[in-house]
Amino acid sequence: MTTLDLIRMALRNLWRTRLRSSLTILGVVIGIGALISMVAFGSGMEKNVTDAFTTSGLFSRITVTPVKLDMNRPLESLTDTSGISVALDDDLLDNIKKMSGVSDAFGEIQQPAKVRLGEHETTLTYTGIDPEVGKTKAYQDLLAGTFLTDDSLGQAVISTSLLRRLKIRIDGEDMERAKKKDTANVYTYVKAEDLIGDTLLLSTASFNPMQMMGAMMGNQDANPLSERSSALVIVGVREINHDGPSASKGGDLLIPEGFAAGIPSIGFNSITEFLRKGSGGSDKYATIQVTVASPNDLTPVRKELEDMGLNVFALAEQMKEIRRAFLAVNAVLGVVGFIALIVAGLGIINTLLMSILERTREIGIMKAIGGSEGQIKGVFFGEAAVIGLVGAIGGIILGWLVTLAAGAIINMKIQEMGEAPVDLFYFPWWLILGSIGFAIGLSLIAGLYPAARAARIDPVEALRWS
Amino acid sequence: MSFIEINHLQKIYRKATVTVPAVNDISFTIEKGEFLAIVGKSGSGKSTLLNLLGGLDTPTSGEILFDGANLFGEGKDGLVKHRRHRVGMVFQSFQLILGQTALENVELALAFGGISRSERRARALALLEQVGLADRADHYPTELSGGEAQRVAIARALANDPDILLADEPTGNLDTQTGEMILGLLQELNRQGRTVIMITHDPDMAKVAQRTIRMQDGQLQNS
Ligand SMILES: Nc1ncnc2c1ncn2[C@@H]1O[C@H](COP(=O)(O)OP(=O)(O)OP(=O)(O)O)[C@@H](O)[C@H]1O
Numbered sequence: 143m144t145t146l147d148l149i150r151m152a153l154r155n156l157w158r159t160r161l162r163s164s165l166t167i168l169g170v171v172i173g174i175g176a177l178i179s180m181v182a183f184g185s186g187m188e189k190n191v192t193d194a195f196t197t198s199g200l201f202s203r204i205t206v207t208p209v210k211l212d213m214n215r216p217l218e219s220l221t222d223t224s225g226i227s228v229a230l231d232d233d234l235l236d237n238i239k240k241m242s243g244v245s246d247a248f249g250e251i252q253q254p255a256k257v258r259l260g261e262h263e264t265t266l267t268y269t270g271i272d273p274e275v276g277k278t279k280a281y282q283d284l285l286a287g288t289f290l291t292d293d294s295l296g297q298a299v300i301s302t303s304l305l306r307r308l309k310i311r312i313d314g315e316d317m318e319r320a321k322k323k324d325t326a327n328v329y330t331y332v333k334a335e336d337l338i339g340d341t342l343l344l345s346t347a348s349f350n351p352m353q354m355m356g357a358m359m360g361n362q363d364a365n366p367l368s369e370r371s372s373a374l375v376i377v378g379v380r381e382i383n384h385d386g387p388s389a390s391k392g393g394d395l396l397i398p399e400g401f402a403a404g405i406p407s408i409g410f411n412s413i414t415e416f417l418r419k420g421s422g423g424s425d426k427y428a429t430i431q432v433t434v435a436s437p438n439d440l441t442p443v444r445k446e447l448e449d450m451g452l453n454v455f456a457l458a459e460q461m462k463e464i465r466r467a468f469l470a471v472n473a474v475l476g477v478v479g480f481i482a483l484i485v486a487g488l489g490i491i492n493t494l495l496m497s498i499l500e501r502t503r504e505i506g507i508m509k510a511i512g513g514s515e516g517q518i519k520g521v522f523f524g525e526a527a528v529i530g531l532v533g534a535i536g537g538i539i540l541g542w543l544v545t546l547a548a549g550a551i552i553n554m555k556i557q558e559m560g561e562a563p564v565d566l567f568y569f570p571w572w573l574i575l576g577s578i579g580f581a582i583g584l585s586l587i588a589g590l591y592p593a594a595r596a597a598r599i600d601p602v603e604a605l606r607w608s
Numbered sequence: 609m610s611f612i613e614i615n616h617l618q619k620i621y622r623k624a625t626v627t628v629p630a631v632n633d634i635s636f637t638i639e640k641g642e643f644l645a646i647v648g649k650s651g652s653g654k655s656t657l658l659n660l661l662g663g664l665d666t667p668t669s670g671e672i673l674f675d676g677a678n679l680f681g682e683g684k685d686g687l688v689k690h691r692r693h694r695v696g697m698v699f700q701s702f703q704l705i706l707g708q709t710a711l712e713n714v715e716l717a718l719a720f721g722g723i724s725r726s727e728r729r730a731r732a733l734a735l736l737e738q739v740g741l742a743d744r745a746d747h748y749p750t751e752l753s754g755g756e757a758q759r760v761a762i763a764r765a766l767a768n769d770p771d772i773l774l775a776d777e778p779t780g781n782l783d784t785q786t787g788e789m790i791l792g793l794l795q796e797l798n799r800q801g802r803t804v805i806m807i808t809h810d811p812d813m814a815k816v817a818q819r820t821i822r823m824q825d826g827q828l829q830n831s
């Protein structure tokens with residue numbers, strides 16, 4: 143009796159009771175299909191997130207922000223000047239640039255403002271940035287045009303997500319659908335290149351403490367806030383979909399740092415900064431972005447910055463947490479699929495036991511003509527393995543079809559909302575091979591008891607009544 | 609030393625309060641090439657004895673020596689080898705596997721005997737030829753007459769070329785004429801040198817045997 147003999151016999155026997163066999167196999171197909179599509183979904187989410195991080199170059203980046211808010215004593219932690227010896231200014235930036243392990247550092251000025259392009263306007267936080275920064279990896283996502291070229295000119299690099307808020311969408315292949323859905327003609331569709339050279343109007347508010355005093359003293363004409371507009375020429379368009387990590391605050395509108403310094407502004411864009419201003423700290427920059435030379439430098443540099451009393455944030459370290467979170471998500475999804483498989487396993491046990499009951503006499507015959515217990519076990523293991531294998535292959539196909547259908551439906555919705563389609567599901571090779579192995583393993587385990595029972599059948603009993 | 613030596617063989621079935629000594633302290637010998645008939649009333653223990661000789665069952669006590677070696681001395685493995693290579697069994701109700709053709713039924717025994725896949729087909733066909741059923745090779749048991757089915761069963765019993773044929777009322781389900789044909793086949797196999805042990809109810813059938821033993825209440829009756 144070779145393995146091939148056992149498999150051929152198994153196929154024969156399963157075919158003999160094909161309705162029951164196919165129902166049992168269907169159970170495995172559904173179980174594996176559920177497991178596969180669940181895990182593929184988890185893996186897909188994880189892959190989307192990690193890929194987005196990896197390609198964005200944010201792994202070698204540390205973001206320095208002014209102060210850590212101590213939630214136990216929020217006010218003190220903000221106003222306690224002793225703790226905040228370091229302000230985010232050019233001196234600090236120079237010091238950071240000189241630190242070992244730091245390959246580059248740049249500051250970003252961030253201010254709230256209102257922008258207008260054509261008929262539409264929206265509010266945002268713009269970022270003043272050194273045009274030199276355009277050479278770094280962080281801002282290589284231009285769709286059209288160039289990065290900022292001159293520190294003193296009113297230039298702007300805008301994002302697609304800002305454009306969308308201004309009711310403009312970049313025309314492209316994947317827009318046909320969106321256009322059809324956009325029956326109310328809310329959006330204007332333009333080529334990214336055509337936006338280069340257009341003028342964007344930036345309105346900022348500034349705060350005048352003297353007028354504030356006047357207003358408080360009852361002067362009706364006193365207005366502590368005054369508004370001023372600056373014209374910006376669009377030099378570049380960046381692709382930001384607001385679903386990746388590059389959609390950081392302020393990234394929608396980049397203007398030269400030198401030009402930004404000349405724009406009168408409210409002086410602070412959060413209550414934190416306001417309080418810090420009041421307590422003597424004076425931050426020029428909202429954030430300082432530090433790029434480390436190699437991933438190994440990340441932890442020591444981060445430590446050094448922290449020791450300086452700065453509030454630092456490194457995505458690479460968050461990534462560990464994210465990975466762990468996804469592991470948990472995958473585990474939960476896997477458990478759901480696993481339960482479906484357990485049910486399928488019970489189905490296999492049931493089918494094999496029934497088949498043994500029906501074939502008691504046959505088993506007796508096999509023993510009488512020289513079949514050993516091992517060979518008889520083999521016959522039933524063969525059937526279990528075939529159920530598992532066929533079920534696994536069917537399950538992979540089912541899982542694949544399900545994810546295909548679910549992906550298509552979800553992407554339809556995503557595109558209706560004007561976002562780019564994403565690959566929601568991911569089938570790593572280990573998932574395919576793993577589920578085949580798992581299904582066969584499960585089937586064999588399910589076959590253990592029935593096979594042992596078959597092997598124990600007393601041939602004399604089995605042959606007596608027939 | 610006889611070919612087969614049965615020493616104080618006992619098989620007792622215990623059910624709650626009743627104990628049934630199906631085979632009760634039997635001792636006798638069988639010589640090589642003998643044609644032995646076992647007769648006796650229903651329930652006298654004939655099948656139990658034959659199943660013990662076939663290694664399908666184990667005794668409560670006693671032993672059966674084949675060429676001096678105790679059949680029950682080597683555990684399950686010894687019994688499997690015995691069933692596979694030393695004996696071939698034929699039953700009243702044929703005991704063919706219904707889902708398999710005549711050929712496949714014979715092939716299965718060859719497969720258990722470790723005959724390679726390539727050799728099996730030819731040997732199974734040759735065996736069917738030997739019982740005159742080559743043309744029924746692809747028939748399923750339900751498509752065969754009783755006589756044909758029993759001949760397939762005999763072909764299967766011969767698959768691994770055993771020295772001994774054990775037949776439990778092989779003609780019990782057949783009409784006289786067909787029964788005689790099966791008996792002729794067994795005689796032919798006996799003439800070829802095989803030891804044949806056959807249970808029968810029919811005194812005429814027993815006449816063809818060289819020796820007849822009679823059983824009653826699990827014991828041998830002197831005759
Ligand atoms: N598993 C069992 N449990 C209890 N008693 C049994 C069992 N098997 C057989 N017996 C008893 O053993 C005795 C012998 O049975 P056996 O089948 O050997 O008789 P037999 O001579 O072959 O009869 P028949 O001619 O009807 O086939 C019978 O009385 C039967 O009731």
Ligand SMILES: [Mg+2]
Pocket residue numbers: 654655656776
């Ligand atoms: Mg009997």
